[in-house]
Amino acid sequence: MQISEINYVNFRNLKDNNLKFSSKFNLFLGKNGQGKTSILEAVYFSATGKSFRTPRQNEIINHSRERTGSFVVFEDSISKKTLSVKLGKGKKEYSYNKKRVKYDDFHGKLNIVSFIPEDISLLTGAPGVRRSFFDYEISQANKEYYQDLKNYTKLLKFRNKYLKEKKHNDPMFDIYQNEFIKFGARIIKKRLDYVRNISILLNLNYRKLFDDKKELRLKYSCFLGELKKVETAQIEKLIQEKINQVFWQEKRYGFSLVGPQKDDFIFLLNDKEAKSYASQGEKKSIVFSIKLSEIDMIIKEKKESPIFIIDDISSYFDSLRKESIIKYFKKRDIQLFISSTTDLNMASKNFYIEKGDIYEEYDQCKKDNRGSRDQK
Numbered sequence: 001m002q003i004s005e006i007n008y009v010n011f012r013n014l015k016d017n018n019l020k021f022s023s024k025f026n027l028f029l030g031k032n033g034q035g036k037t038s039i040l041e042a043v044y045f046s047a048t049g050k051s052f053r054t055p056r057q058n059e060i061i062n063h064s065r066e067r068t069g070s071f072v073v074f075e076d077s078i079s080k081k082t083l084s085v086k087l088g089k090g091k092k093e094y095s096y097n098k099k100r101v102k103y104d105d106f107h108g109k110l111n112i113v114s115f116i117p118e119d120i121s122l123l124t125g126a127p128g129v130r131r132s133f134f135d136y137e138i139s140q141a142n143k144e145y146y147q148d149l150k151n152y153t154k155l156l157k158f159r160n161k162y163l164k165e166k167k168h169n170d171p172m173f174d175i176y177q178n179e180f181i182k183f184g185a186r187i188i189k190k191r192l193d194y195v196r197n198i199s200i201l202l203n204l205n206y207r208k209l210f211d212d213k214k215e216l217r218l219k220y221s222c223f224l225g226e227l228k229k230v231e232t233a234q235i236e237k238l239i240q241e242k243i244n245q246v247f248w249q250e251k252r253y254g255f256s257l258v259g260p261q262k263d264d265f266i267f268l269l270n271d272k273e274a275k276s277y278a279s280q281g282e283k284k285s286i287v288f289s290i291k292l293s294e295i296d297m298i299i300k301e302k303k304e305s306p307i308f309i310i311d312d313i314s315s316y317f318d319s320l321r322k323e324s325i326i327k328y329f330k331k332r333d334i335q336l337f338i339s340s341t342t343d344l345n346m347a348s349k350n351f352y353i354e355k356g357d358i359y360e361e362y363d364q365c366k367k368d369n370r371g372s373r374d375q376k
Ligand SMILES: Nc1ncnc2c1ncn2[C@@H]1O[C@H](COP(=O)(O)OP(=O)(O)O)[C@@H](O)[C@H]1O
Pocket: 011, 012, 013, 030, 031, 032, 033, 034, 035, 036, 037, 038, 039, 059, 060, 061, 062, 063, 064
């Protein structure tokens, strides 16, 4: 997939603009605080309706405005399409091919993977960070998972409400519980399959890019304990057994003690937990490798390359790692959006950012007095 064009208004500190992109490498250059992350965020927002740096969506609206919006034109292997998102006064509106749609019909149309320095929390943060990340990523590749997760979340809420209100003898409780078990098992099964597949890619990518001697694995840590090659029906049985064991406690605490909302994803480097064992440099490489593997998973499931965003590459990676990343992408057919404070040694369409103003290379030449930019 490729984004050919973006339009945005009132997005953070960016001056309203229309930009045309290269189908390969797009590089955003500028000093700190000029708007590099913001333009990448605008691209991400157009594709997902979300920000990659904050869950508080109103933060992206320009401080002196009340609403923001963005519009992208993109192409997949079939045709040209458009997406737009408008946000204001706590409301969000999505459009696909210029028609208003619900989020469910917007989600997953344009696949995108982002890597920002804060993503290190994927390794160092709480289990909830990893669950949200993997839930989102599995959903991108698998629409069914997205629906299962939506249903499960609703059922978990019902079950907790009944437990809290001590209504576990209500006939509805059993009905909800059966569905809760059914959807819980489907989620666990899909997570297990996903982890098994991505773990292989993760190891390959890590070794190819960063260290061919170490072994990197991803493990799904489930509240049911170690699960090997199980089918959904078996998982359902295991959940029921677990409920039988802890139900007396659930009644006492008034909420569910079982379910995939308790689970975690563990990165193992040479069989040791990377969270505590890996060096700072290795942690960055691990997180970067999981993003590359996500790209591979999307290609595998959807037969389309997603778009890839890398924020602040120059201050995040040392020059060796940076070079190996650039080399990797030169060989691949993926549209990239990269921000950096220094120029990178690659053929790219360059955009220069100053106080939220973005100049394409050609405009910058004009601005610098008719093409005297001899460093390019
Ligand atoms: N909602 C907003 N409205 C206006 N300015 C904002 C908003 N959010 C952030 N900014 C400002 O935008 C500037 C650019 O931020 P950022 O994109 O993170 O820069 P860079 O990545 O180039 O360092 C910062 O000075 C920041 O304070």
